[in-house]
Amino acid sequence: xxxxxxxxxxxxxxxxxxxxxxxxxxxxxxxxxxxxxxxxxxxxxxxxxxxxxxxxxxxxxxxxxxxxxxxxxxxxxxxxxxxxxxxxxxxxxxxxxxxxxxxxxxxxxxxxxxxxxxxxxxxxxxxxxxxxxxxxxxxxxxxxxxxxxxxxxxxxxxxxxxxxxxxxxxxxxxxxxxxxxxxxxxxxxxxxxxxxxxxxxxxxxxxxxxxxxxxxxxxxxxxxxxxxxxxxxxxxxxxxxxxxxxxxxxxxxxxxxxxxxxxxxxxxxxx
Amino acid sequence: xxxxxxxxxxxxxxxxxxxxxxxxxxxxxxxxxxxxxxxxxxxxxxxxxxxxxxxxxxxxxxxxxxxxxxxxxxxxxxxxxxxxxxxxxxxxxxxxxxxxxxxxxxxxxxxxxxxxxxxxxxxxxxxxxxxxxxxxxxxxxxxxxxxxxxxxxxxxxxxxxxxxxxxxxxxxxxxxxxxxxxxxxxxxxxxxxxxxxxxxxxxxxxxxxxxxxxxxxxxxxxxxxxxxxxxxxxxxxxxxxxxxxxxxxxxxxxxxxxxxxxxxxxxxxxx
Numbered sequence: 001x002x003x004x005x006x007x008x009x010x011x012x013x014x015x016x017x018x019x020x021x022x023x024x025x026x027x028x029x030x031x032x033x034x035x036x037x038x039x040x041x042x043x044x045x046x047x048x049x050x051x052x053x054x055x056x057x058x059x060x061x062x063x064x065x066x067x068x069x070x071x072x073x074x075x076x077x078x079x080x081x082x083x084x085x086x087x088x089x090x091x092x093x094x095x096x097x098x099x100x101x102x103x104x105x106x107x108x109x110x111x112x113x114x115x116x117x118x119x120x121x122x123x124x125x126x127x128x129x130x131x132x133x134x135x136x137x138x139x140x141x142x143x144x145x146x147x148x149x150x151x152x153x154x155x156x157x158x159x160x161x162x163x164x165x166x167x168x169x170x171x172x173x174x175x176x177x178x179x180x181x182x183x184x185x186x187x188x189x190x191x192x193x194x195x196x197x198x199x200x201x202x203x204x205x206x207x208x209x210x211x212x213x214x215x216x217x218x219x220x221x222x223x224x225x226x227x228x229x230x231x232x233x234x235x236x237x238x239x240x241x242x243x244x245x246x247x248x249x250x251x252x253x254x255x256x257x258x259x260x261x262x263x264x265x266x267x268x269x270x271x
Numbered sequence: 272x273x274x275x276x277x278x279x280x281x282x283x284x285x286x287x288x289x290x291x292x293x294x295x296x297x298x299x300x301x302x303x304x305x306x307x308x309x310x311x312x313x314x315x316x317x318x319x320x321x322x323x324x325x326x327x328x329x330x331x332x333x334x335x336x337x338x339x340x341x342x343x344x345x346x347x348x349x350x351x352x353x354x355x356x357x358x359x360x361x362x363x364x365x366x367x368x369x370x371x372x373x374x375x376x377x378x379x380x381x382x383x384x385x386x387x388x389x390x391x392x393x394x395x396x397x398x399x400x401x402x403x404x405x406x407x408x409x410x411x412x413x414x415x416x417x418x419x420x421x422x423x424x425x426x427x428x429x430x431x432x433x434x435x436x437x438x439x440x441x442x443x444x445x446x447x448x449x450x451x452x453x454x455x456x457x458x459x460x461x462x463x464x465x466x467x468x469x470x471x472x473x474x475x476x477x478x479x480x481x482x483x484x485x486x487x488x489x490x491x492x493x494x495x496x497x498x499x500x501x502x503x504x505x506x507x508x509x510x511x512x513x514x515x516x517x518x519x520x521x522x523x524x525x526x527x528x529x530x531x532x533x534x535x536x537x538x539x540x541x542x
Contacts, residue, residue, distance in 0.1 A: 038320050039310050044423075046514035049309050146433075149420040152315075162417075162436055169433070243317035269540045 002226040005030035005235075006217065007061035007069040011053075012040030013247065014148070014187035015072030016254035018095070018210030019236070022070070025214045026221070028230040031237070032064050036268060038241030041148060042075040043117030043186075050119065054080040058088060059271040060239070066090060067226050070213055074116050074186045078125035091220060098212035099183050100129030104137070106205045107181040113140040113174040113204075116185030117148065126185050140177045144170040144186075151188040154253060158194050167195050175200055183207045191254065241268040273497040276301035276506075277488065278332035278340040282324075283311030284518065285419070285458035286343030287525035289366070289481030290507070293341070296485045297492070299501040302508070303335050307539060309512030312419060313346040314388030314457075321390065325351040329359060330542040331510070337361060338497050341484055345387050345457045349396035362491060369483035370454050371400030375408070377476045378452040384411040384445040384475075387456030388419065397456050411448045415441040415457075422459040425524060429465050438466050446471055454478045462525065512539040 006026075008019055012035050019033055034057055036042075042050050054076045061069060068091040071077045071084070077094030085092050103112050103126075114126040121143040130137050146166050150156070155163045174182065182204055184190060190208045197206055221227045228234065236259075240247035244263040251259050277297075279290055283306050290304055305328055307313075313321050325347045332340060339362040342348045342355070348365030356363050374383050374397075385397040392414040401408050417437050421427070426434045445453065453475055455461060461479045468477055492498045499505065507530075511518035515534040522530050 038316065045309065046517055049513050145424055146417075146420055149417055153416055162433060162440070165433055165436065242320050246317055 001229060002067050003030070003228045004065050004067040005032045007032050007034070007064060007066040008072050009034040009036070009057040009061055009069070010073040010187060011035070011042035011075060012037050013250050013254050015210070016251055017187050017190045017208070018070060018072035018213050020255050021208070021211040021214035022217060023234070023236070025218050027234060028232055029228045029234045031234060032061060032066070032239070033236065034061055034239045034266065035247060036241050037247055038268060041117070042073065043119050043145070043148065045119065047079050050075060050079045051083055054084060055087070056268050056271040058084055060266055060268060062088070068093065068217065068220065070217055071095065072187055072210060072213060074120045074209060078120050078123035093213060093216050093220065095187070095209040095213045096125050096129050098216035099185065099207050099209040100126060100133060102207045102212045103181050103183050104130055104133040106207065107134070107137070109178070109180045110134065110136055111138045111140070111177060111179045113142065113177070113179040113182040114185050115142050115144050115170065115174070115182065115189065118143045118145050120185050126183055138177070140174045140179055142170055142174050147192060148186065148188045151191050156191045156195070158198055163192070163195055164199075167192065167199055171196065171199050179204060181205045181207065183209065185209060236262070238263040239266045241266055272500060273338050274301070274499045275336050275338040276303045278303050278305070278335060278337040279343050280305040280307070280328040280332055280340070281344040281458060282306070282313035282346060283308050284521050284525050286481070287522055288458050288461045288479070289341060289343035289484050291526050292479070292482040292485035293488060294505070294507070296489050298505060299503055300499045300505045302505060303332060303337070303510070304507065305331055305510045305537065306518060307512050308518055309539060312388070313344065314390050314416070314419065316390065318350050321346060322351045322354055325355060326358070327539050327542040329355055331537055331539060333359070339364065339488065339491065341488055342366065343458055343481060343484060345391045345480060349391050349394035364484060364487050364491065366458070366480040366484045367396050367400050369487035370456065370478050370480040371397060371404060373478050373483045374452050374454050375401055375404040377478065378405070378408070380449070380451045381405065381407055382409045382411070382448060382450040384413065384448070384450040384453040385456050386413050386415050386441065386445070386453065386460065389414045389416050391456050397454055409448070411445045411450055413441055413445050418463060419457065419459045422462050427462040427466070429469055434463070434466055435470075438463065438470055442467065442470050450475060452476045452478065454480070456480060507533070509534040510537045512537055
């Protein structure tokens with residue numbers, strides 16, 4: 001048994017969709033979450049800046065004695081995972097590998113769509129990871145930069161005319177390619193699950209990167225005999241680089257539960 | 272004559288709409304611009320974080336020997352102007368005062384709309400500044416958080432169905448109040464001039480905060496006899512906290528001219 005916490009970080013609050021799945025699958029685990037809300041979003045920034053920010057995020061999390069780190073951010077996973085692994089001795093999981101594995105397992109016709117931020121799509125990381133598992137896959141990547149601002153405005157519900165129009169614009173070319181699997185390559189997108197599922201149709205499997213990352217953590221901890229005490233309820237601590245109150249106020253949308261008073265501010269530029 | 276440069280900063284590239292107007296009105300002035308593209312946007316962040324970032328932006332600009340600073344950012348002008356003035360001995364102009372003056376002068380019916388980011392509208396700064404000049408003014412403030420992402424996607428042209436729909440959503444309540452003047456309280460919004468003007472109708476005067484700030488700088492320099500050499504063409508230097516190449520690539524949309532190769536990176540967290 002290993003009762004040390006798991007560290008999770010994201011450029012902002014989106015990574016809480018992964019935490020939500022971790023709490024569901026691994027209710028006994030302690031979790032330390034850091035959201036870089038003072039510098040969010042990472043998606044449009046250069047690779048050099050993303051790596052620099054990601055190093056600071058990891059340095060802060062490692063001020064705790066962790067057993068593993070989950071990068072619950074598509075942008076960081078696609079740009080910085082190998083660097084962070086080289087520089088840190090503990091297990092680090094990104095969201096790309098687990099989602100690629102799930103997509104390769106789910107597709108029947110070998111046609112897979114990938115949606116994400118500009119930086120994620122530009123990196124080609126999901127495509128490379130899927131091709132490594134399924135060399136004959138036909139991949140349809142699509143950057144969807146307006147979806148994150150729409151989610152952060154809470155405009156996530158079917159029937160919202162702007163969100164439906166934007167989703168249709170981005171997804172029409174993906175749907176037209178006949179994909180049967182779509183990787184939601186950004187932690188904000190699970191909140192748009194219903195809008196995206198309705199547009200893509202029932203024949204398309206949506207891959208939730210946060211859920212797949214949570215499954216991968218569970219598998220890793222089991223394999224290395226590092227699971228915590230399943231008999232108790234895990235402790236969760238939340239940190240943000242902008243206002244803790246603002247973080248807590250937004251968190252419930254992503255986490256599905258209230259964390260009022262349980263978030264703290266951290267000056268990330270000091271790490 | 273004072274040939275020292277004018278410093279201009281913004282959370283990102285939006286402030287270049289003010290630089291564009293300064294170049295038009297004051298072609299002989301040297302300008303040093305800093306865009307905090309590594310931490311943009313400021314609009315949704317807490318006041319404490321915005322003040323901290325603004326202090327660093329000013330500290331970097333002051334590594335040059337400047338005659339004045341223009342805060343070409345609605346969010347910083349509304350949250351941090353008085354603090355920055357207290358801490359710095361040179362003249363500092365924000366975008367709020369000049370735009371409020373122009374709006375108070377332009378209105379005939381005393382009904383004035385104000386659009387901006389969440390932080391700008393939450394601050395109530397435009398309303399206070401207009402009321403100080405025109406106590407009986409009827410003000411209609413409206414936060415428009417999706418307009419900045421739309422501009423940054425280049426979706427600024429009349430006929431774009433998403434931009435038109437979003438603009439209509441935000442502006443319908445403002446238009447319904449019968450305003451005859453609308454303050455575009457964000458440096459991104461001049462790029463949406465045509466979309467906003469078409470929706471508001473020809474009877475509504477749009478106030479461009481960048482243009483009013485440029486006029487205010489001109490007035491200040493004249494008044495204090497600090498104008499530069501009008502016989503020559505001013506030198507302009509551009510700095511960004513994220514990739515200089517990305518900055519230069521986006522800049523032309525805002526500036527109306529190309530600055531390829533004339534932007535440099537600066538590590539703003541060191542200031």
